[in-house]
Amino acid sequence: MLQTLKRLYHQFGSPRYFYDITGRMLPWLVAAALLLLVPALIYGLGFAPPEKYQGNSYRVIYIHVPAASIAMSGYFMMAVAGVIVLVWRMKMAEMVARAIAPIGASFTFICLVTGAIWGKPTWGTWWVWDARLTSMLILLFLYLGIMALNAAIEQPQAAARATAVLSIVGAVNLPIIKYSVEWWNTLHQPASITMTSSAIDPEMLITLLTSMAGFYCLFAVLVIMATRCEILRREQRSRWVRSLVTEAVDGV
Amino acid sequence: MANSVMSDHSSVEPSLWSGLTAVMKRDLLLAFRQRSDMVNPLFFFVMVIALFPLGVGPEPATLRMLAPGVIWIAALLSTLLSVDSLFRQDFDDGSLELVLLSPQPLFVVALGKVLAHWLITAVPLICVTPVLGIMLFMDGNTLLATLYSLLLGTPILSMISAIGAALTVGLRKGGVLIAVIALPLYVPVLIFGTSAVEAAAMTLPYVGQLAYLGAFLVLALTFAPFAIGAALRISVNTR
Amino acid sequence: MQTQGLYCERDDRVLIRDLDFSLENGEVLQIEGPNGSGKTTLLRILCGLSEDYEGDIFWSGQPRARVDEAFRQGTLYFGHLTGVKAALTPRENLRWILQLKGITASAALNPLIDQALQEVGLFSYEDVPVQALSAGQKRRVALARLQLEPARLWVLDEPFTAIDRAGVAQLEQLVQQHAEAGGAVLITTHHALELTGIRKLQLGLGKGTWRIL
Numbered sequence: 001m002l003q004t005l006k007r008l009y010h011q012f013g014s015p016r017y018f019y020d021i022t023g024r025m026l027p028w029l030v031a032a033a034l035l036l037l038v039p040a041l042i043y044g045l046g047f048a049p050p051e052k053y054q055g056n057s058y059r060v061i062y063i064h065v066p067a068a069s070i071a072m073s074g075y076f077m078m079a080v081a082g083v084i085v086l087v088w089r090m091k092m093a094e095m096v097a098r099a100i101a102p103i104g105a106s107f108t109f110i111c112l113v114t115g116a117i118w119g120k121p122t123w124g125t126w127w128v129w130d131a132r133l134t135s136m137l138i139l140l141f142l143y144l145g146i147m148a149l150n151a152a153i154e155q156p157q158a159a160a161r162a163t164a165v166l167s168i169v170g171a172v173n174l175p176i177i178k179y180s181v182e183w184w185n186t187l188h189q190p191a192s193i194t195m196t197s198s199a200i201d202p203e204m205l206i207t208l209l210t211s212m213a214g215f216y217c218l219f220a221v222l223v224i225m226a227t228r229c230e231i232l233r234r235e236q237r238s239r240w241v242r243s244l245v246t247e248a249v250d251g252v
Numbered sequence: 253m254a255n256s257v258m259s260d261h262s263s264v265e266p267s268l269w270s271g272l273t274a275v276m277k278r279d280l281l282l283a284f285r286q287r288s289d290m291v292n293p294l295f296f297f298v299m300v301i302a303l304f305p306l307g308v309g310p311e312p313a314t315l316r317m318l319a320p321g322v323i324w325i326a327a328l329l330s331t332l333l334s335v336d337s338l339f340r341q342d343f344d345d346g347s348l349e350l351v352l353l354s355p356q357p358l359f360v361v362a363l364g365k366v367l368a369h370w371l372i373t374a375v376p377l378i379c380v381t382p383v384l385g386i387m388l389f390m391d392g393n394t395l396l397a398t399l400y401s402l403l404l405g406t407p408i409l410s411m412i413s414a415i416g417a418a419l420t421v422g423l424r425k426g427g428v429l430i431a432v433i434a435l436p437l438y439v440p441v442l443i444f445g446t447s448a449v450e451a452a453a454m455t456l457p458y459v460g461q462l463a464y465l466g467a468f469l470v471l472a473l474t475f476a477p478f479a480i481g482a483a484l485r486i487s488v489n490t491r
Numbered sequence: 492m493q494t495q496g497l498y499c500e501r502d503d504r505v506l507i508r509d510l511d512f513s514l515e516n517g518e519v520l521q522i523e524g525p526n527g528s529g530k531t532t533l534l535r536i537l538c539g540l541s542e543d544y545e546g547d548i549f550w551s552g553q554p555r556a557r558v559d560e561a562f563r564q565g566t567l568y569f570g571h572l573t574g575v576k577a578a579l580t581p582r583e584n585l586r587w588i589l590q591l592k593g594i595t596a597s598a599a600l601n602p603l604i605d606q607a608l609q610e611v612g613l614f615s616y617e618d619v620p621v622q623a624l625s626a627g628q629k630r631r632v633a634l635a636r637l638q639l640e641p642a643r644l645w646v647l648d649e650p651f652t653a654i655d656r657a658g659v660a661q662l663e664q665l666v667q668q669h670a671e672a673g674g675a676v677l678i679t680t681h682h683a684l685e686l687t688g689i690r691k692l693q694l695g696l697g698k699g700t701w702r703i704l
Contacts, residue, residue, distance in 0.1 A: 086482065138436050138439055141432075141435065141436035142436045142437075144432060145432045145433040145434075145435075145436060148429055148432045148433070149419060149420070149429065149433060152420070152423050152425065152429055153422075153423065153490075155490050157490075157543070158422075158486060158487075158489070158490035161486045161489075162419045162483065162486050162487070165415070165419060165479055165482050165483050165486065166415075166419060166433060168479070169415055169437065169479050170436075170437065172475065173437050173440070176440050176468070176471075177436070177437075177439050177440055179440075180439060180440035180443045180444065181439065181443065183443070184443045184447065187447060237503050267593070270590070270593075270595055271590070271591075271593075274587065274590040274591075278579075278583075278587050281579070281583070282576065282578055282579065285578040285579070285620070286578055341576075344572075345572055345573070345574060345575065345576060345577070346570055346571070346572025346573055346574040346575075347574035347575075347576065348574075349540055349568065349570060349572065349574060350568070350574040350588060350591060351591060352539075352540060353538060353539060353540065353563055353566065353568050354563060354591035354592060355560050355563040355564045355591075355592065355593055356591055356593065488540060489540065489541055489542055489543065
């Protein structure tokens with residue numbers, strides 16, 4: 001058991017192996033993402049039964065909730081990759097962490113925008129300092145800080161280590177921030193209608209879960225693609241990347 | 253002669269406490285020699301707060317309502333402003349390398365530097381807060397809450413921004429980057445700090461908020477020095 | 492100190508490949524090579540400032556990481572940047588550097604510091620802020636460390652920069668004495684050192700080549 005884990009660790013630690021295996025995995029992941037997302041979104045946005053109190057405006061949760069979930073777990077993935085970077089000096093973890101940052105930030109942004117779209121018919125304004133929206137906004141700021149630090153340091157390894165420290169500090173802070181914001185929110189305004197106020201219809205739940213799974217597949221696809229680009233960039237002088245490029249050129 | 257020092261002290265283990273005090277003494281001495289570093293963040297703090305009524309109007313009721321937020325945001329920004337130089341001089345003249353190579357544990361040095369920085373920049377700021385509070389029409393009880401919350405909250409701000417400073421010390425464009433890194437992490441301190449003051453303004457008990465700040469302070473004192481140390485090592489490593 | 496299979500690259504350029512050498516007590520090893528051949532990088536790796544290398548470094552026969560504190564206690568690094576603060580006096584600077592090594596600032600320390608300063612030719616400058624001194628004098632303040640810090644291994648990176656001829660001779664003598672007293676010295680310089688029993692490690696430019704003379 002431990003041996004297999006060790007072997008897997010070493011295999012995935014090698015950029016070349018990672019590049020090869022993800023190249024083979026990618027089409028399947030894309031197919032899975034499409035198969036899950038397309039029906040879930042069409043059904044969810046078009047045909048699922050309307051909600052009792054909010055009517056049709058609730059439908060945005062089929063995008064909003066998965067985006068929120070991915071935004072959070074993306075940040076924690078980055079922090080876990082950061083621990084691997086700092087403790088085991090694994091090159092692949094550096095690249096994965098760097099790939100996650102902008103994608104996680106985009107999902108956070110999607111979550112905020114869909115929250116605003118939902119807020120307009122529900123609250124009558126585009127923005128409310130609601131606890132969840134506010135902590136999502138701060139999560140976006142945390143992502144932006146990480147991206148800024150990544151961009152500011154030229155040497156890739158140094159950038160990876162510095163952002164690893166920052167993302168770990170951020171991940172430790174995130175629960176505290178979330179808790180503080182909720183506390184602040186209850187202090188300043190009474191609890192308003194939340195996104196999932198009424199007991200959820202099983203039909204809605206299945207649609208939501210399917211869409212969630214689809215978005216996670218999409219996230220995986222995006223992260224893998226970004227990581228592969230990062231591998232090519234960082235390993236551009238290595239022999240296997242060069243031969244890959246010459247093969248591609250010969251093919252044309 | 254080298255032998256004489258060696259024989260006197262060969263058994264001396266670097267003790268954490270003497271390391272901490274040595275770092276703090278040195279930084280306080282340096283600040284005393286270069287007093288402008290000490291005074292500028294204070295001037296900034298006073299000016300931001302003094303300009304505020306010019307922006308929102310002089311009505312006592314408005315100012316009293318906004319005062320906690322204004323004082324806290326000004327404290328936050330002035331911490332950010334001063335922290336950029338915390339490690340930069342040591343990085344530029346090479347003393348940071350000596351620190352990294354010394355047998356002294358890095359977190360002790362980091363803790364010492366941040367505490368000295370807090371004494372130099374935040375304590376004067378807390379000292380002038382009563383005057384500013386009166387200018388913003390705060391009453392006595394509220395003022396007391398402000399002082400307590402600043403006393404507990406500003407060391408946390410120093411710790412957090414020191415992480416940012418340590419991460420960016422090798423870069424030429426430190427300043428704004430530190431702000432982008434550190435500001436989101438300030439949120440809990442800002443929330444509980446201002447909320448303590450607001451509670452006091454409504455003559456409600458504010459011990460709870462202070463207890464939260466105290467808990468955050470303990471957390472920051474425990475973990476931040478290690479993060480700062482790791483960040484400094486990374487910054488020097490890539491010089 | 493020993494290294495085994497040391498490998499280091501920087502900005503995709505191999506600086507050092509498969510470097511094996513050992514430095515025993517009483518030896519002086521001069522590292523030579525053209526600019527950009529990785530002399531400073533090698534010194535930073537050896538003394539523990541840089542972690543971007545592969546291979547093993549041993550100290551007193553054990554992996555360096557395992558005896559980290561003893562290694563730090565026993566090593567003196569003198570780099571391009573001296574770590575001397577302009578706003579402090581030479582005495583304050585040296586006292587701080589000694590405190591870093593765990594030597595407590597007792598009253599007995601001051602005469603030792605003053606004597607060391609006198610020997611590097613800074614007599615009567617001990618209470619002048621360093622910013623009022625010349626470039627060479629600033630270097631000399633840092634060189635006084637060599638006489639004060641109890642360290643077996645000296646790692647000196649271009650120690651002769653900005654030092655006058657008399658100072659160079661004095662420094663050479665110090666290095667010689669240190670080696671004779673059983674210390675080890677790693678040094679980079681473009682000076683032709685006139686020391687007995689000095690060994691040389693030449694680094695080549697480019698593919699990480701090296702040879703020991």
